[in-house]
Amino acid sequence: MFEQRVNSDVLTVATVNSQDQVTQKPLRDSVKQALKNYFAQLNNQDVNDLYELVLAEVEQPLLDMVMQYTRGNQTRAALMMGINRGTLRKKLKKYGMN
Template identity: 45%
Template sequence: MIEENEIAACVRRSLNRYFKDLDGEIPSEIYGMVVSAVEKPLLAYILDRAEGNQTRAAEMLGINRNTLRKKMREHGLSD
């Protein structure tokens, strides 16, 4: 079995709970749900760590600053 890091293990536990709570219902759009749930707090946390400096936050995330700005708008994190 592949060793998981703490974040991956947390996602796995959350997905297990999600499927259990579905109680037989067929899920849909799980990818978007998980990405959105993880992406917004990640962006907010990194922006805070970068003291609002978008260039530094983008570097920390390993993404382009314009991509960061787009994602900030998508998640309601921009001014």
């Protein structure tokens, strides 16, 4: 089970193990582990567009949650994300979220 919490400037992921113990780790550690798993499965195959793959895995849920949090208010969402509204609209369109 995963739960996201805001801890000052660090996004964390809480995991609950079979003994119901909760541990917190930075989101970046989860991304790093996912990449290690990905590389382990490659068997020396060439990879293209890894940056876009990782970015889409993070950006799409980020946009989804921010838009839910702001109840669809694009101006507020853009301010919250630190981007301009035009950039937000472009990203929403990219993921079919407009």
